[in-house]
Each structure stands twice: as structure tokens, then as C-alpha cells.
Amino acid sequence: MILVDSSVWIDFFMGAQNPATRQLVRLLSDRAFTLGSADLVIYEVMRGFRPGKLMREAQSLLTALPQVSLGGLDNALEAATHYRALRALGHTIRSPIDVLLASYCITHGHLLLHRDGDFDVLETLRGLRVWRH
Template identity: 30%
Template sequence: MYLIDTSAWVEYFRRTESPTDLLVTRLMGEQAPVVLTEPVIMEVLAGARDQSELIKLERLTEGLPLVRVDAVRDFVNAAHTFRAARSRGVTVRKMLDCLIAAVAMRAGATVVHRDADFANLTKVIPTFEARSQ
């Protein structure tokens, strides 16, 4: 299962032809098990440039399975993840990325991204799986 982060969706929507864009394109084309979570939906929808793009993005996000944030467990695990990274000298710029990582770990999903925070988390959290091409 693949939880696609906002950073990877941006590559995909812009058709950058980056390795991350190509990976998302392949996963979507193969109808791989792609899921979303609420923080990613929020970020994707907030980035819509106009109303027509917002409608298009809403259709996409409504059409993919949702792994819901567990309001207690995932926030606590996100805090532990952030602290574990910091204690090992690894900087995580956005705590929201720790929440997305916590949701993915609980669900057994691999995060597809183009974001240094996720790359850094793979160095300090052995159970966290992420891919950035």
C-alpha cells in the first residue's frame, strides 16, 4: 500500500517528469493500492489555484481510499517520531510530516514523497518505509 504525500502529488500534477512524478504516474496507471490521509487531502486542496482545479482535486481525493488519522494514537506516535529524530540529530522541518509518517506506519503503508523530512525519518525510524525516486 502506498500513501502518496503532498510533495509527490505536486510533482504528479505539474507533470515534472521527475522520478517521483513517474513513480506516482506508474502507481496510478497500475491501479496500485494508493491511499490518502486527512493531512495530505488538506494540503492538496489548499494548493488549488482556482475553483475548477479545486473541483478536480476534490474528485481525485474522494476517489481514493482514506486511512484516517487516529486522533490519539497517531498524534502521540508523531510526537515520539519527532523526538526520536531530534535526539539523533536529525532535523524534521514539519511536524505534520511526522503525523503522516505515523499514519503510514500504523497502516503498513509506504510513503511516496519528494520531501527531505521523510528521507530523514527513514534514517532514524527503522519501521518507517518511504520512497522517493
């Protein structure tokens, strides 16, 4: 499964053209890959919308994908371990949700499509697998 970070979804819904959004468009139309949606990523994306047609379309698309939950004790503890290990090496990840998302992907062997530099250190030092665009 490929999970998509809010950094890509937000650009996608704003109509931004960049390598990550073009890759997302390809993945959405290619049945050979399974895209998934994470609960806290949906929260990050949906909180920025004004009520209206685009908000409803975004919610419909995001909730139609297979869902994963980033919460739960096991992922919280694993994410904290990743965060502490990176902090000890001098790297601080800004978003707790990013650490939870990366931890879930690492634990479950999922790929991540993103446009956020914080994930680069998680890839290099903690084994996060990313989908290249």
C-alpha cells in the same frame, strides 16, 4: 497500501516531470497496488489551488482514493515519540504533518511515495518504508 506525500501530489498537479511524478502516474494506472490518500495531505494539496477546473479535478482524484485519517490520539502520541527521538539525535523534521504521515505509515506498515528529504531520516532512523522511484 501506498500513501503519497503532498510533495509528489503538488508536483503532479503542476505538471512537473520527475521520477516521483512518473511513478505516481504508473501507480494510478496499475491496479496491482492500492494508493491511499491521507486527510492532512489532502489539506496540504488543496489549500494551494485557485478555484476552478483543476481544483475540482484534484479534489475528485484525491477523494476517490481510499482515505486514512492522520489525526487521533494514538497517532499523535506516536508521532510525538518519533519527533522527540529524532530531535534527540540532532534531526528536526520541519513539518508536523510529515511526522504524522510517517508515523501512520510506520504503525500500519504502509509505504510512502515522497520527494521530501525530511522523510529520509524517518526511513533511516525510525523504520519508515518508502516506495522507490
